[in-house]
Amino acid sequence: MRLSTKHLLGIxxxxxxxxxxILSTAAQFKDVLQRPVKKVPSLRDVTIVNxxxxxxTRTRIxxxxxxxxxxxxxxxxxxxxxxxxxxETLLDTVNNILSMKVDMVVxxxxxxxxxxxxAKHIPAAIVNAGDGINEHPTQxxxxxxxxxxxxxxxxxxxxxxxxxxxxxxxxxxxxxLLKKMGAEVVVAGPPTLIPKYITEAFGLKVEYDIRxxxxxxxxxxxxxxxxxxxxxxxxxxLREYNLAYGISRKLLESLGKExxxxxxxxxxxxxxxxxxxxxxxxxxxxxxxxxxxxxxxxVLYLLANREx
Amino acid sequence: xxIILSEQxxxxxxxxxxxxxxxxxxxxxxTVIIGIQPRGKHLSDRIVHELSALVTTSSIRYGKLDITFxxxxxxxxxxxxxxxxxxxxxxxxxxxxxxxxxxxxxTIRAALDALLDFGRPLKVGLCVLIDxxxxxxxxxxxxxxxxxxxxxxxxxxxxNWKEKDQEESVVLI
Numbered sequence: 001m002r003l004s005t006k007h008l009l010g011i012x013x014x015x016x017x018x019x020x021x022i023l024s025t026a027a028q029f030k031d032v033l034q035r036p037v038k039k040v041p042s043l044r045d046v047t048i049v050n051x052x053x054x055x056x057t058r059t060r061i062x063x064x065x066x067x068x069x070x071x072x073x074x075x076x077x078x079x080x081x082x083x084x085x086x087x088e089t090l091l092d093t094v095n096n097i098l099s100m101k102v103d104m105v106v107x108x109x110x111x112x113x114x115x116x117x118x119a120k121h122i123p124a125a126i127v128n129a130g131d132g133i134n135e136h137p138t139q140x141x142x143x144x145x146x147x148x149x150x151x152x153x154x155x156x157x158x159x160x161x162x163x164x165x166x167x168x169x170x171x172x173x174x175x176x177l178l179k180k181m182g183a184e185v186v187v188a189g190p191p192t193l194i195p196k197y198i199t200e201a202f203g204l205k206v207e208y209d210i211r212x213x214x215x216x217x218x219x220x221x222x223x224x225x226x227x228x229x230x231x232x233x234x235x236x237x238l239r240e241y242n243l244a245y246g247i248s249r250k251l252l253e254s255l256g257k258e259x260x261x262x263x264x265x266x267x268x269x270x271x272x273x274x275x276x277x278x279x280x281x282x283x284x285x286x287x288x289x290x291x292x293x294x295x296x297x298x299v300l301y302l303l304a305n306r307e308x
Numbered sequence: 309x310x311i312i313l314s315e316q317x318x319x320x321x322x323x324x325x326x327x328x329x330x331x332x333x334x335x336x337x338x339t340v341i342i343g344i345q346p347r348g349k350h351l352s353d354r355i356v357h358e359l360s361a362l363v364t365t366s367s368i369r370y371g372k373l374d375i376t377f378x379x380x381x382x383x384x385x386x387x388x389x390x391x392x393x394x395x396x397x398x399x400x401x402x403x404x405x406x407x408x409x410x411x412x413x414x415t416i417r418a419a420l421d422a423l424l425d426f427g428r429p430l431k432v433g434l435c436v437l438i439d440x441x442x443x444x445x446x447x448x449x450x451x452x453x454x455x456x457x458x459x460x461x462x463x464x465x466x467x468n469w470k471e472k473d474q475e476e477s478v479v480l481i
Contacts, residue, residue: 002386021388023386026376028376028390035425040377042377042379042382043382077376304382304383
């Protein structure tokens with residue numbers, strides 16, 4: 001058994017079997033992380049570079065921990081303070097790093113498709129850690145692991161993805177994954193933040209009323225409002241967004257059913273999620289973070305196994 | 309294809325191995341049994357079943373160990389991991405590792421590495437159903453052996469278990 005792809009560029013390229021293999025491998029790595037020695041020697045002859053052209057806390061730490069738990073050697077690269085600031089091209093930078101015998105590249109970039117471009121030109125295995133507004137595959141996989149743990153299955157699960165669908169790579173990766181695994185998906189948010197073609201492209205339902213979306217779903221995956229990617233105002237103010245689409249404890253308790261709240265982080269507290277929801281009993285936000293390390297270990301483990 | 313052990317012979321061998329383990333580890337007081345995933349656990353299940361009829365004073369500490377992440381051939385071949393389940397400490401315990409076939413010794417090498425991540429055992433013993441002699445690539449030998457056989461490296465030893473392969477036998481292919 002092995003993955004059908006050489007790289008993890010997006011969930012779009014994975015088959016249902018690939019996703020199942022990653023999730024079952026991740027479950028075993030999660031066991032490893034509960035042991036006194038939280039480390040296995042699987043990748044002790046593998047060197048991995050973490051190329052981060054965009055800011056990140058969770059994803060970078062999570063990847064780095066996953067690599068260390070697998071005994072891989074790691075190098076960290078951040079765009080600020082590197083030769084990228086002097087004008088070196090992406091391909092030059094990566095080729096220079098690879099000439100120092102690096103086996104895998106974990107990359108985050110603000111340009112959509114940057115890892116796909118790299119995959120065409122370099123021999124190393126590439127893991128996309130988020131590219132622009134395209135995909136963030138490991139986030140979708142860790143969301144899937146968290147949902148599987150909570151509900152035991154993904155098939156038939158009702159998932160509402162709420163908020164800034166337009167600028168969210170988390171949303172796109174989640175939609176691909178949930179569709180492949182047979183879950184039902186609804187996207188909800190203000191019309192200006194939901195792409196027009198999304199219904200036709202994915203056969204999803206769109207809901208503009210947050211209460212209706214929450215009433216329908218088992219899980220609400222709430223996205224961050226990404227002000228850094230919005231060139232023009234798409235809603236009048238954060239306060240107004242909170243009033244119309246923010247999730248409060250009161251709203252959740254008035255639904256008459258229990259739903260699970262997920263968020264990929266970082267949370268804008270008081271905008272898309274109120275603090276008492278983010279820290280409340282329905283939230284599995286910290287489980288998601290915990291699962292992130294196991295999922296990334298599984299992805300790196302499964303991709304490291306190929307003859308170069 | 310040659311049959312090395314029949315169903316009846318396997319049953320007798322399992323009984324003998326259980327008695328031999330018990331001879332060295334009276335009442336299994338400070339002893340734990342660890343089956344190697346995925347194929348060693350069929351043998352360890354049977355041995356533990358025999359032991360539980362012989363040991364009356366206490367319950368047997370029995371765990372399963374998956375060695376996938378400790379293999380040395382990750383670049384060559386991908387193995388899908390199985391569950392590791394060791395619900396007790398192994399610090400200062402006598403450990404008996406159980407696997408179906410001892411061949412090159414690489415699996416047991418990995419198993420020792422994996423085991424040490426759970427603590428420092430007092431002593432580790434090895435019990436196998438089939439020992440393919442003169443094929444070792446590491447200095448490893450078994451303490452309890454069902455049957456020792458001489459084979460060519462072109463041959464394959466297949467252990468069939470009822471719950472998995474519908475019949476119970478050891479064959480040389």
